[in-house]
Amino acid sequence: MLPNAIELFAGCGGMSTGLLDAGIQVSLGTDYYAPAMRTFAYNHSYRNVRPLTSDIRLLSADQILAHANISRGNLQLLAGGPPCQPFSIIGKRQGLEDPRGDLVFQFVRMLRELEPETFIFENVANLASGSNGAVLNILLEEMTNAGYATSYAVLHAADYGVAQMRKRLIIIGVRGKEALPFPPNPSHGTRLLLGEMPYRTCRDVLDSLPDVEDEQAAFIPNHEPTDHSSAMIAAFEQLAPGTRDPKSHHDRLHPNRPSYTLRAGSGNFSPLRPVHYKYNRVITVRESARIQGFSDSFIWPPEIPRLQQYRQVGNAVPPLLAKVVALHIANIMGWKLDPEITVGDIQQREIVEFPSIIERNKERRKRIRGASIGRMVD
Numbered sequence: 001m002l003p004n005a006i007e008l009f010a011g012c013g014g015m016s017t018g019l020l021d022a023g024i025q026v027s028l029g030t031d032y033y034a035p036a037m038r039t040f041a042y043n044h045s046y047r048n049v050r051p052l053t054s055d056i057r058l059l060s061a062d063q064i065l066a067h068a069n070i071s072r073g074n075l076q077l078l079a080g081g082p083p084c085q086p087f088s089i090i091g092k093r094q095g096l097e098d099p100r101g102d103l104v105f106q107f108v109r110m111l112r113e114l115e116p117e118t119f120i121f122e123n124v125a126n127l128a129s130g131s132n133g134a135v136l137n138i139l140l141e142e143m144t145n146a147g148y149a150t151s152y153a154v155l156h157a158a159d160y161g162v163a164q165m166r167k168r169l170i171i172i173g174v175r176g177k178e179a180l181p182f183p184p185n186p187s188h189g190t191r192l193l194l195g196e197m198p199y200r201t202c203r204d205v206l207d208s209l210p211d212v213e214d215e216q217a218a219f220i221p222n223h224e225p226t227d228h229s230s231a232m233i234a235a236f237e238q239l240a241p242g243t244r245d246p247k248s249h250h251d252r253l254h255p256n257r258p259s260y261t262l263r264a265g266s267g268n269f270s271p272l273r274p275v276h277y278k279y280n281r282v283i284t285v286r287e288s289a290r291i292q293g294f295s296d297s298f299i300w301p302p303e304i305p306r307l308q309q310y311r312q313v314g315n316a317v318p319p320l321l322a323k324v325v326a327l328h329i330a331n332i333m334g335w336k337l338d339p340e341i342t343v344g345d346i347q348q349r350e351i352v353e354f355p356s357i358i359e360r361n362k363e364r365r366k367r368i369r370g371a372s373i374g375r376m377v378d
Contacts, residue, residue, distance in 0.1 A: 002023065002024065002025040002335075002336070002337065002338055002341060002342065003024050003025070003076035003077060003330065003333075003335040003336075003337070004024070004025045004026070004027045004068075004070060004074070004075060004076055004077070005019050005024050005025065005026045005027065005075075005076065005077035005078070005079055006026070006027060006028045006029075006030075006064065006068055006070070006075060006077075006078055006079070006114070006116075007019070007026060007028070007029045007030070007079045007080055008030055008031075008056055008078070008079070008080035008082075008106075008107060008110060009030075009031055009056070009080045009081050009082050009083065009103070009107075010029035010030055010031045010036070010037070010040055010051075010080075011031055011033070011036045011040070011081075011312060011315050011316055012036050012039040012040055012043070012300075012312040012313075012315070012316055013029055013039070013040040013043060013044050013049075013316070014292070014293075014294070014316030014317035014318060014319050014322060015079050015080070015081065015120070015122065015316075015317040015319075015322045016029050016040070016044055016049060016079075016322075017043070017044075017294070017298065017319040017322070018317065018318075018319040018320060018321065018322025018323035018324075018325075018326060019077070019079065019322060019323070019326050020044070020047050020049070020339075020342040020343070020344075021319060021323045021339060021342070021343075022322075022323045022326040022327050022330065022337060022339065022342075023330075023337030023338045023339035023340075023341070023342055024076075024077060024326055024330065024335075024337060024342065025048065025341070025342055026044070026047075026049045026342075027048075027049065027050065027068040027069060027070055028049065028050045028051075028052060028064065028067055028068035028070075029044060029049055029050075029051055029052070030051070030052040030053070030054060030056065030059070030064070030067075031053065032053065032054060032055040032056070033053075034053050035304055035308050035312075036312055036315075037051050037052075037053040038301060038303075038304060039300050039301065039304060039309075039312055042299065042300075042301050042349070042350060042352070043298050043299065043349075045349070045350070046344045046345060046346060046348045046349040046350075047342060047343070047344030048342075048344060050067055050068060050069070052064075052067045056103065056106045056110070057103075057106060060113070061110065061113030061114045064110070064114065065114070072115075073115065075114055075115070075116040075117070076116060076117045076118065076333075076335065077116055077117065077118050077119065077120065077326075077329070078110060078111065078114055078116040078118075078119045078120075079119065079120040079121075079122075079322075080107050080110075080120075080121065080122070081121070081122035081123055081317055082103035082104045082106065082107055082123065083103055104123070104127075104135070104139055105139070105142065107121060108139070108142045108143060108146055111143065111146045111147075111148060111173075112146045112147075115147075115175065116175070117174070117175055117333070118172065118173060118174050118175070118180075118329055118333065119148065119171075119172065119173045120170065120171075120172055120322070120325055120326070120329070121139075121143075121170070121171040121172075121173075122168055122169070122170055122171075122317050122322075123168070123169045124168065124169060125154045125167040125168060125169050127139075127169050128152070128154055128169050136152075136169075139171075140152070140171070143171070143173055147175050147176065148173035148174060148175055149173060149174055149177060149178055149179035149180075150171055150172070150173040150179060151171070151172055151173075151179045151180055151181065151182035152169065152170065152171040152172070152182070153169075153170060153182055153183040154167050154168070154169050154170075155167070155168055155169075155170050155183055155321065155325075156186075157293075157318050157320075157321050158188060158199050158200070158258045159186035159187070159188055159189060160184070160186060160187055160188065160320060160321050160324045161187055161188050161197075161200055161293075161320050161324075162200065162258070162291075162292070162293045162318045162320050162321055163199075163200040163201060163202060163204055163205045163258045163259055163290075163291050163293070164258050164259045164260075164261065164262065164291050164292065164293075164318065165258050165259065165260060165261055166261045166262070166318065167261075168317070168321065170182075170183070170325055172325065172328075172329060174333075180329065180332050181332070182328070183328075184324055184325065184327075184328040187324075188200065199257070199258050200258065201254075201255060201256050201257055201258060202253045202254065202255055202256075202257065202258065202259050202277055202291065203255040203256060203277070205290040205291060206276070206277075206283075206287055206290060206291070207255075209223065209286065209287060209290070211278075211279050212224060212225035212279075212281070212284060213225070220286055220296070221286065221296075221299045221300070221354060222284065222285040222286040222289065222299065222300050222309060223284045223285070223286035223287070224284055224285070224306065225281060225284065226273070226281060226282050226284075228280075228281060228282075232248065233280050233281075235247065235248060235250075236250070236252070236275050236280035236281070237280050239252045239275060240252065241253065241254040241255060241277045242254035242257065245275075248272070249272060250272050250273075250274070250275050250282070251272075251274050251275065252274065252275040252276075252277060253274050253275065253276060253277040253283070254277060255277040255278070259274060259291045260274055262274075262288055262291060262292060262313060262314045263314050264310075264311045264312075264313075264314030264315040265311060265314070270307060270310075270311075271314075273288070273310065285300060285306060285309040285310055285313060288310060288313045288314070289313050292313050292314075292316055292318050292319075293318040293319050293320040293321070294313070294316075294319060297346060300312065301352055302352060302353075302354050302355055
């Protein structure tokens, strides 16, 4: 039997995607946010993962195990990344004063109640340094009290093949044993040490996609343009790759470097999208997904608003980073993996009708945003 896993705070499922790609059978993914779970279900149900939309604070371990169809004592891995906004360097940084801040300890509660063999906890890098590391120290102490030996590191996603300069705090733990060595050895870099490959660049992951104005773009899900004013387009034309526009604060991708960190935003805040290195427009959801490391088979259903699609991409764990961490743990634990089983049968995926290009353009124009076109709109 394959090792099984449950993902808490799953969002659209970047972590679950990476675990499944590694050959670990994710049995359940849960999150309170219905739009994200709609995306999760569309992309994971055919891979035999059950979605559960619920507030973790209202769930017991028995309920979770029942939904996952796992008997007590047979859970190998618990994974999750509680909302990171309370600890991010972007925003108010309220930490535990933010109502969402206590969710990091809901993860610990589930460790105590579910008693998985191992766990993966993911969050923003700032959790390790914010408040002089106080929250991290409390969290590690609580994990130790729950019976787990922990190891942690701030991982740079680009070091593991993701075309993005994204740093994440990863804590791993094992029950009743010595702490596992961590982090995994980087596979990519700039100095190209023994066995390393060059960083994956924006060109590596985006060049094979047609421009949004190309006829072929109409057949690529989530690859739709953003409307910009003529003044904004003119500004983009003058913006060199790898630089920031001093007026609009848009960053332009550099073709020969990894992307800037993709941001999600929250509430009414929607961060500016990077400008494509070749085209005078911001990147599409599909291009964002490629930068984050999602394959083109990972699709946001058409009823999910485009702003929500961007947000789900920005909130996700890069699947490749999750896969690397999962393989690292599995190798140490001696788990037998089989990604040919966990790939699933995509022909069994729910069939949805995507709107025509005319319909998509009509809907798109209903959602024109001032930040996108370079001016305020009613």
